[in-house]
Amino acid sequence: MIQPLLQTATAPRTVSVFGATGSIGCNTLDLVRRNPDAYRIEALTAYRNLDLLIAQALEFRPHLAVIGDASHYSALKAALAGTGIEVAAGDQAVVDAADRPVDLVMAAIVGAAGLEPTLRALRRGAVVALANKECLVCAGELFMREVERQGATLLPVDSEHNAIFQVFDFDRPEAVDRIILTASGGPFRTWDRDSMAQVTPEQAVAHPNWDMGAKISVDSATMFNKGLELIEAFHLFPVKAEQIEILVHPQSVVHSMVSYIDGSVLAQLGSPDMRTPISYALGWPARMETPARRLNLAQIGRLDFAEPDLERFPALRLAREALVAGGNAPTVLNAANEVAVAGFLARKIGFLQIAEIVQTTLETLPLAGVEDLDDVRETDREARRVADAIMRRIE
Numbered sequence: 001m002i003q004p005l006l007q008t009a010t011a012p013r014t015v016s017v018f019g020a021t022g023s024i025g026c027n028t029l030d031l032v033r034r035n036p037d038a039y040r041i042e043a044l045t046a047y048r049n050l051d052l053l054i055a056q057a058l059e060f061r062p063h064l065a066v067i068g069d070a071s072h073y074s075a076l077k078a079a080l081a082g083t084g085i086e087v088a089a090g091d092q093a094v095v096d097a098a099d100r101p102v103d104l105v106m107a108a109i110v111g112a113a114g115l116e117p118t119l120r121a122l123r124r125g126a127v128v129a130l131a132n133k134e135c136l137v138c139a140g141e142l143f144m145r146e147v148e149r150q151g152a153t154l155l156p157v158d159s160e161h162n163a164i165f166q167v168f169d170f171d172r173p174e175a176v177d178r179i180i181l182t183a184s185g186g187p188f189r190t191w192d193r194d195s196m197a198q199v200t201p202e203q204a205v206a207h208p209n210w211d212m213g214a215k216i217s218v219d220s221a222t223m224f225n226k227g228l229e230l231i232e233a234f235h236l237f238p239v240k241a242e243q244i245e246i247l248v249h250p251q252s253v254v255h256s257m258v259s260y261i262d263g264s265v266l267a268q269l270g271s272p273d274m275r276t277p278i279s280y281a282l283g284w285p286a287r288m289e290t291p292a293r294r295l296n297l298a299q300i301g302r303l304d305f306a307e308p309d310l311e312r313f314p315a316l317r318l319a320r321e322a323l324v325a326g327g328n329a330p331t332v333l334n335a336a337n338e339v340a341v342a343g344f345l346a347r348k349i350g351f352l353q354i355a356e357i358v359q360t361t362l363e364t365l366p367l368a369g370v371e372d373l374d375d376v377r378e379t380d381r382e383a384r385r386v387a388d389a390i391m392r393r394i395e
């Protein structure tokens with residue numbers, strides 16, 4: 001049983017889970033299930049997975065269950081009738097669910113769709129456990145400005161950023177030399193480009209180490225995931241872009257490292273199980289017990305590291321260029337990637353065309369400043385339109 005510092009036996013921590021039906025959402029609820037006295041669920045949100053949302057609502061008895069796809073409203077209402085659980089549907093209802101006062105919000109919606117509810121939660125002053133990296137890619141500066149303005153607490157859940165969060169000396173950032181983001185290299189780490197041209201969605205979502213949703217699994221395979229994480233790290237930690245390195249580490253045991261000016265390198269290690277970083281956020285500032293397999297380095301025997309290959313994985317180059325260019329470029333990169341990944345999963349385009357579509361979209365749209373959230377929304381819409389048009393030409 002956990003014993004977080006901010007909790008007493010009579011006051012369970014209240015939690016809302018956005019993206020409850022996804023991989024992060026389910027892992028979060030698994031930890032809650034194992035610690036029933038320590039947490040109470042306020043709101044659960046899903047998008048299309050009605051059956052799972054109903055099952056989760058019946059098990060965890062939140063005050064509110066929201067389905068993003070409004071066509072499921074009646075079915076959700078009927079299934080939860082008589083339970084006392086409030087029901088809502090539609091995109092706006094997902095955002096409004098973030099108004100519910102809670103101790104912690106798990107932001108685990110996939111894609112830029114997570115931006116508005118997460119911002120709403122920040123504005124209400126919730127502690128936000130952030131899995132949704134696309135928030136920071138498409139609106140990093142505005143998002144972090146909002147965090148500062150609200151004095152909000154942001155707890156990184158993405159395994160690499162959670163690792164860095166655990167070993168970064170926030171009191172002495174000037175002592176940090178570099179951040180080293182580890183990358184598994186994905187299922188095609190050793191493949192040549194000709195072979196990658198033929199891969200199927202089934203092969204691309206089969207990550208060697210992690211069990212994740214389809215979109216992030218494809219991102220890992222193209223290595224856009226590491227590109228998005230580069231931009232995510234830039235916004236989360238007080239370092240310059242050139243201080244963030246990417247290092248291929250196929251075993252996903254060292255989750256990331258911070259290198260200090262005295263030559264010390266601090267790393268966080270663990271079995272690849274998202275329940276460890278999720279638990280760090282759920283229990284924060286205390287640690288809680290998880291069922292993650294204990295690391296046995298003697299059994300693992302060796303850990304490998306290598307430089308990333310920017311020729312075979314152009315996503316890494318594109319993401320760094322977008323970060324350095326700034327302005328609307330990261331928003332465009334993220335939106336085009338979301339469109340291209342969806343197209344690949346729907347078998348409209350080939351694997352290598354994901355990065356091609358992102359690159360062409362970036363080349364098509366002029367670099368411009370992003371002043372406010374309306375600019376982000378407009379850039380996101382326009383980039384999706386352009387990426388979609390490029391995809392149709394390829395199809």
Ligand SMILES: NC(=O)C1=CN([C@@H]2O[C@H](COP(=O)(O)OP(=O)(O)OC[C@H]3O[C@@H](n4cnc5c(N)ncnc54)[C@H](OP(=O)(O)O)[C@@H]3O)[C@@H](O)[C@H]2O)C=CC1
Nearest residue numbers: 019021022023024046047048049109110113131132212213
């Ligand atoms: N999975 C992992 O281990 C890791 C994930 N992350 C990040 O966490 C986030 C979630 O990833 P993951 O759990 O894998 O994703 P999944 O695809 O497994 O789950 C996504 C969740 O978001 C919901 N959703 C999808 N589209 C919308 C929308 N338009 N509006 C509202 N809700 C929506 C889905 O609902 P439904 O299923 O009901 O349609 C589901 O609950 C991503 O940003 C990812 O990059 C970061 C590190 C590790």
Ligand SMILES: CC(=O)[C@@H](O)[C@H](O)COP(=O)(O)O
Nearest residue numbers: 158159183184185186220225
């Ligand atoms: C679990 C997690 O945080 C993922 O982002 C993971 O890191 C993906 O693995 P890659 O290193 O292959 O992108």
Ligand SMILES: [Mn+2]
Nearest residue numbers: 158159160229
């Ligand atoms: Mn990650």
